[in-house]
Amino acid sequence: MKTRQRITTARVLPDNGNNNGWYNLLPPPPPARRPRPHESAHWAIIGAGCCGLAVARQLAAHRPQDRIVLIEAERAGFGSSGRNSGFMLNVHTHGTAKDLGLIRRNMRLWEGGLEDLRRLVTEHRIQCDWSDWGRLYCAAGPEGENHMSEVAQSYDRLGLAYEWFDRAAMQGATATPFYTMGIRAHGSALVQPAALMRSLAETLPDNVDLYEDCPVNEITKGRGFELACSGNMVRAEKLILASGVFITDLGHCRNRMVPVGLYSSLTRPLTATEREPFRGIDEFALVPTSPNGSTVRLTRDGRILMRNGFIYATDKRFGPGGLKDARRLHREAIGRRWPALADIEMADTWGGTIAFTRNDGAIFGKLGENIYGVVTSDISPVTRGTMAGKLLADYVVGADSELLRLQFGIPKAGLLPPDPLLRFAVNFQFRRIRASGALEV
Ligand SMILES: Cc1cc2nc3c(=O)[nH]c(=O)nc-3n(C[C@H](O)[C@H](O)[C@H](O)COP(=O)(O)OP(=O)(O)OC[C@H]3O[C@@H](n4cnc5c(N)ncnc54)[C@H](O)[C@@H]3O)c2cc1C
Known part of the structure; x- marks a missing residue:
């Protein structure tokens, strides 16, 4: 019997041209690696921003025998995580904090992400x-x-x-x-964000293969997932979407976030x-x-x-x-x-x-059968995203922790009206x- 197939075609793919002042200060990167034809892995992660990099690192630690592919449309360090203002915040509040309990819970996640980044920078002698x-x-x-x-x-x-x-x-x-x-x-800390993200990508564990300049333009779901990218096909048993605001273009979390260009x-x-x-x-x-x-x-x-x-x-x-x-x-x-x-x-x-x-809510967790997602948003995103990525890896392998329970305690991102109402x-x-x-x- 033929397995049922569901196909998602990406509506918009990342394209930042050549502009990113931080990235352009770095030495040119080595040529991007691309997948081999008909490659297969246990896990595929789409998006090498702060979330995707953190998922990949932690998942690799949990599952050293598994093959993990991390697929990035541009270069690691070129997307939002490498083109921000470089504030790695332990806490942040604009105006009067309405829900102090929520901020306190968030603070544990922000601080945890900041400490992880600090440790990785020291351990790998990252110049950022x-x-x-x-x-x-x-x-x-x-x-x-x-x-x-x-x-x-x-x-x-x-x-x-x-x-x-x-x-x-x-x-x-x-x-x-x-x-x-x-x-x-x-x-809080300051960094050269593109240098940090590129180095985090360069120091991923051996069982993670990073493919760059490799936009995933189609996802087919049958027994597993088939990802079409750069003329190749990557098969994976489980899929993690860490594709930032582009997660909606891959058919998930629509009307849950407002994409704001800065x-x-x-x-x-x-x-x-x-x-x-x-x-x-x-x-x-x-x-x-x-x-x-x-x-x-x-x-x-x-x-x-x-x-x-x-x-x-x-x-x-x-x-x-x-x-x-x-x-x-x-x-x-x-x-x-x-x-x-x-x-x-x-x-x-x-x-x-x-x-x-x-509502400063979270996009985190299971999106469907064998498919998971994480996007960081709002205030203090990079430290929070680093922690959320790590916790998503814990979640998908069934590990429990106080921080994971804290993460699930953050309210889900609330539903927004569709365009043209939202735009207005x-x-x-x-x-x-x-x-x-x-x-x-
Ligand atoms: C100008 C600016 C200043 C900011 N300043 C700060 C700051 O100082 N401190 C702070 O904490 N945050 C700041 N932010 C916010 C922060 O950078 C982002 O919220 C955060 O980096 C998002 O991380 P992410 O991993 O969720 O997504 P991203 O970093 O966007 O990573 C997602 C990745 O997925 C890739 N992708 C998407 N679709 C596909 C596809 N179909 N195939 C393959 N790959 C795909 C993208 O290319 C991208 O690299 C700022 C943002 C901007 C724009």
Whole structure:
């Protein structure tokens, strides 16, 4: 009797062109490995972001005899996990924390992910500019200041230490009078995200085969799974989707997340003359309290990272027009803070997609027979995603732990309305954020 077949064709495949400022600073990678024709494995994981890398590592440790293939559409370190602002957070809260219990539970997961990353960086001597500088929440006007008070209240209620920075202290830390107030928080780390992700991929256990530049465009489910990618077919008994916001394009978790496109630019290194006003400042990392604000870093090699601008990004693509506008806005934002740098050349400008859920909920667990999924979202995603990936591997092999139970205690990502209603609601909210936080950009 013929086994029933169900075929999923990917609606959108990742395509970030050549833009990712962090990745483009790295030496060129060795040629990508591709699957052999008619390859088979016990497990296939789609997506080598922070989640997929963590699933692969932990699954390999649980099942050293199993063959695991990790399939990535672009290069490891090139997707969202390697194109973010590099904050590896132990806790994060925008505004007043509504559900302290949920944040406390999340904190165990964020901190666990951060500790795992710290351990892996040490164990494998990963060169990713790891720094324990922490972060500085910043505000530049009344709207940001209101949010700052809410952040302070949340920290107080969580019993976390922080220091208030007045305008002078902000200027001392950032070499600009732009900011009116700040909160210095400790415990989180900073990284060069593309370097971290690429190295995590390079140091995977021997029973994991990583295939890159290899988009999976079709999944056929019969007795097992057949994945069509780059003209080849990979067969696997079990499938794990760690494909970030693209999980919906593979037919799962639709209407559970809002794909938001964010833009970033990285300047060339500042010259010695340009560095002069920053004398005594090795680095800084600013997180805006206003949702409209800019994430800004001075990196250790003397570049400015500017991240602002957001769009509803259903197609997860960043065309030349949007990138050109973003670059101009980023240069203006740098000029408002450091007028002498108003015309600085950008080494690169890029876009990236982040998933937001309605309720800071989780996308984690079983999606169907022998198919599982994990996506990280919302606040502090990379540390949380690293832990969620590891816990998914525990779950699929039947291992139990307190953290796994904690992960299952995080509410599932709530259902969202479909487009065009969602698009309308998100764009309405974005317009409100832009108008109220105009001074913070
Ligand atoms: C500009 C920006 C700044 C950010 N700043 C921070 C920050 O400072 N700190 C923080 O914690 N988070 C930050 N984030 C968010 C964070 O980067 C993401 O939420 C997180 O990396 C998502 O991880 P993931 O593993 O779920 O997905 P991804 O990193 O997106 O990984 C999924 C992978 O799956 C691959 N894939 C998808 N479909 C297919 C397919 N069909 N076939 C094969 N492969 C496929 C993709 O190419 C991708 O590499 C930021 C995001 C952006 C865009």
